[in-house]
Amino acid sequence: MIREFTSPDVVYLMLAARWTIGLALVATVGGGLLGLLIALARILPIPPLNWLAIGYINLIQGTPLLGQLFVFFFGLPLLGFSVGAWTAVALSLSLYASAFFGEIWRGALQSVPKRQWEAGAALGMTYRHRFTHVVLPQAVRIAVAPTVGFLVQLVKNTSLTALIGFVELTRASQIITAATFAPLQVYLTAAAIYFVICFTLSQLSRVLERRLHGTG
Template sequence: MREFSEADIAYLLLATRWTVLLALVAMIGGGLLGIVVAVLRVVQFRPANWLAIGYINLIQGTPLLGQLFVFFFGLPLFGLSVDAWTAAALSLSIYASAFFGEIWRGSLQSVSPRQWEAGASLGLTYAQRLFYVVLPQAVRISVAPTVGFLVQLVKNTSLTALIGFVELTRASQIISGATFAPLPVYLTAAAIYFVICFSLSQLSHMLERRLHAAH
């Protein structure tokens, strides 16, 4: 048993890099898949719409913790052994993709139908109207909810501690067990989470101002 010290704070800061990296990987993986989901939701092809709706309902209708357990404990039952990092990255990316897909679908559909009609009157194809006319307007609308979800994603990385992935929350548990000083340990961790999430919120405000100024 020892006291909570500066060395422990340094350990928490080192563990924070894995929280940030995991959130970044989930953002990229979930974003790429989320684009596909959003397009499938708005494309004029019923089976694609149904497929995207079923995927979104499945992912949003099940807890992230359950998805983590499926990847970490379930896949080995089929002979696919995965480590904690792989299970965390896959589950968070899939989880994020369903929410990104819905956020971006809503942003796409919030653009006035007249914009589609104007593009069609110019002889643009569906893909050209989507990428050159509608998407630039939808991006401005989607900034705030997208960054808002990223804040939630950062905090949700804490669930990966339950499968043994050593990020900020798991590091806090380890130090708390060694020092028997949970209050200063978790207050420090909470402060680190606050700095990350507050920075994302400020980035959102900056992007919104810049995009609307460009508009």
């Protein structure tokens, strides 16, 4: 019954990695959009909104992602919402990412010195122009490295979705291991695939940072 770990298995793992990438993409887009709102809710001078955002961030950052996955996968059906693994996973990863993106981007926006706002104001620029042409470009530059750093974490964290039966790279590795009984080869292959994805992201971040710095 036990068969060899062969090249079709590697192909199977690579195909499963599409789901890993897909999940990370969905979480990035969903978490990014929500994260923008969170960052705004943290920055706008409206105290109740600030508290709400801070509470949300603490809740999400202070609980394990696995717990959040379980809440969505097992909890929502109890409340009468039938959710598939895909929906539960997309929702929880997006919420998880939004709390981190929100904090990263708030930090980036606020680390642009107040004097830059003032310099724009002193030239007669409107608030909107000061934000879009002076502060935002500088904040984006600051945010690239930590944003990509979190993306790398996110890619690796998608492996937790294996625990609710979602077949991505890690779950696929478990399945093949069960068939071939060659855990070391299988998981090393999976690790190499994760590495390629994450390394590509980091390199991309380098290129982006260099380009945004504009110098030279």
